[in-house]
Amino acid sequence: MKRKQRANLIGVFLFVGIVMGLVPFAFTFPGNTNECNQCHTDLASLGLSTNATETVDIEVGVPFVVEFTADNGAEALAIGTDWEDNEQFLISDNLVEDGDGEDTDATEGVITTSVTFTPIAVGEFTIRAWAAANLGRAVSIDVTVNVTEGATTFTTPPPTTTTTPPPDPLIEIWTMMMYTLIPATAVILVILSVIMLRKAPKD
């Protein structure tokens, strides 16, 4: 094999190798539950309020209801399990979208919902909720809860059995396309480059 051919071959393999090596970077990090301000940057446009304006005093194991109202174009209200002290409570609904069954206000861009929290530990905790919308808008609100020992011993209920939802078939197709289409394009371009180099007139 001539030196020039060898150099070209190394170049081709290097190109395909880099392309193949970059593919895994486009893949998933399951369980990402970042708060909305990790992506949304306009934190002043939406409105979010609650009826729990003062510290809620409650006994462990006793459910209480907090009403949230998000407006000015809000599209979703979320109470992520990992945010602040939210994991210290059983939460009846982690995500309410504008117009869904849990949204009691029919006005578009306004979400009103009642969420039931059941404290599972004693202490002073902060519940955090976020409302979000397009154009990078989001706003958060905190509710302070003081949980004390109850008259009766509270036993944390066993975790509810959750079934993992089936993977979205479109995401599976996309993943397959990422693994096949990108390397296939690299191979096609390498073939086209050989054609162009062969057909080009010599200097």
Add this chain to the structure above:
Amino acid sequence: MTMAIHPVFVHFHTGILTANAAIALLNLIMRTVFRDRIRTPGTTMARLFHEFDTFILWGNIIGLLGLVAGVVTGFMDWPMQALIDDPYMRFKILWSAIALEIFVFLVVMRLKLGDRVWASTSSYLIYGILVVVGGVLMIILGAMGGIAVYSDSILKPVLDWLGLPWP
């Protein structure tokens, strides 16, 4: 407050690569229709053709650098799971990677062959058509970015008609 930096990096290269596609289309037509006049040194057509070729080369180099910056900042600004959950973002990730490959190919081939890239039919068709394909990809990806931010785009009816984004 975290600031998104992706928007700063996406507009310039989208514009220049779109302009590149238009110029490449023009050069393809000129190369086919006015082949003899382009080959005659000193003619206006030959000079114009050469200027367009230079424009495409520099446009591709600058556009490629901008595209790399856009991809990197895109991954910096948003969590991967949020991107994968959104069909527009999935489409943008896949086709941005393919656009990157195309523009790397175009820049390498043009630098290696010089203006001989326009000499043979098979060579100039591959080069010219891929510049146009790359530019059209950038238009579609730009429109999808617009839809993700503003919920609308002038191209939305076209994308809806094409059934994009998919998958």
